[in-house]
Amino acid sequence: MALLLFDEELPVPEQTVRAAFTAAVDTLTVPGDDDPDTDPDQRLDDLADHIADAGLTVTLVPARARRIDEGIARLARAAGHTWPPPELTALDKNPGTPTVTPKDAALAAAAATINGTMSLVEIGDLLRAMNPTATANPIASLVETTRNDVPEFADAVLTEDNHLALGPVRDARDHLRHLAATAPLQDLARTWKTAAGVRQWALDLCDRVEAELAAGQLGEAALEWMNGRYAMAGLAVLSTLKERDRPPVQHALDALVLLYQLGEFHRLDRLMPGCQWPLLATEGLLPPPVREQLQDLIGRDAPLAG
Numbered sequence: 001m002a003l004l005l006f007d008e009e010l011p012v013p014e015q016t017v018r019a020a021f022t023a024a025v026d027t028l029t030v031p032g033d034d035d036p037d038t039d040p041d042q043r044l045d046d047l048a049d050h051i052a053d054a055g056l057t058v059t060l061v062p063a064r065a066r067r068i069d070e071g072i073a074r075l076a077r078a079a080g081h082t083w084p085p086p087e088l089t090a091l092d093k094n095p096g097t098p099t100v101t102p103k104d105a106a107l108a109a110a111a112a113t114i115n116g117t118m119s120l121v122e123i124g125d126l127l128r129a130m131n132p133t134a135t136a137n138p139i140a141s142l143v144e145t146t147r148n149d150v151p152e153f154a155d156a157v158l159t160e161d162n163h164l165a166l167g168p169v170r171d172a173r174d175h176l177r178h179l180a181a182t183a184p185l186q187d188l189a190r191t192w193k194t195a196a197g198v199r200q201w202a203l204d205l206c207d208r209v210e211a212e213l214a215a216g217q218l219g220e221a222a223l224e225w226m227n228g229r230y231a232m233a234g235l236a237v238l239s240t241l242k243e244r245d246r247p248p249v250q251h252a253l254d255a256l257v258l259l260y261q262l263g264e265f266h267r268l269d270r271l272m273p274g275c276q277w278p279l280l281a282t283e284g285l286l287p288p289p290v291r292e293q294l295q296d297l298i299g300r301d302a303p304l305a306g
Contacts, residue, residue: 003248021180100129197289227284
């Protein structure tokens with residue numbers, strides 16, 4: 001009820017709002033939470049042995065997204081086009097057929113939750129698995145080769161075993177609970193609206209692409225879809241399509257995760273001054289509502305008009 005009132009921008013006591021966001025985090029559970037003193041590696045080994053019994057799985061590509069991918073590929077082939085183009089394919093240093101299964105993804109998600117980190121190899125594998133029909137995935141390749149390509153950057157943001165960790169390494173849910181308890185209320189409200197905007201943008205994009213497919217003509221929507229399919233914009237679409245109906249609790253989680261991600265961008269800016277933030281304005285890289293929230297970084301180093 002508190003989250004529904006919060007959504008309507010009606011007055012709710014701050015303590016009640018924070019308690020509701022914290023309760024949303026508490027819905028994220030991983031087998032073994034009832035014995036938190038168990039070594040995390042042991043917990044994951046036990047989970048790997050019984051993941052089928054636990055019924056854990058992850059939908060890598062929702063059916064609607066798969067149909068759109070197939071429709072675009074069909075029309076592109078009919079028009080004599082190759083997607084991705086050879087120029088894009090050449091940017092992938094590790095091409096190949098994705099091997100991650102839904103159960104592998106579930107185990108990776110559990111590990112990321114418990115440890116608050118994920119290795120670059122796992123991130124690359126998941127990016128490839130979520131775009132399985134692509135013959136190349138340059139974004140996944142960039143992630144996988146970070147240590148070799150930009151060693152100074154890697155030293156600042158990676159652990160010794162190549163796990164991404166900008167902040168303290170701990171259970172990811174602890175990070176989210178900390179935000180629920182301490183983030184300025186206006187920040188929670190802003191990211192709540194942004195999360196709603198991302199969902200609406202993703203559903204609208206699907207509708208627009210499907211209209212182009214029905215008309216047998218690829219247009220601006222299909223191009224936006226293809227550009228985003230390799231980056232965070234596409235991941236946001238997949239996440240949206242996994243949730244047919246999003247309850248307020250899931251909306252609160254989306255808002256907290258988004259607030260955490262935005263904070264990590266600013267943490268990275270402090271760790272590595274001079275990052276090429278205007279690149280975040282590239283079409284397809286971020287969902288437009290998220291891009292709007294990062295204008296303070298994107299516009300900072302943009303060239304002056306004229």
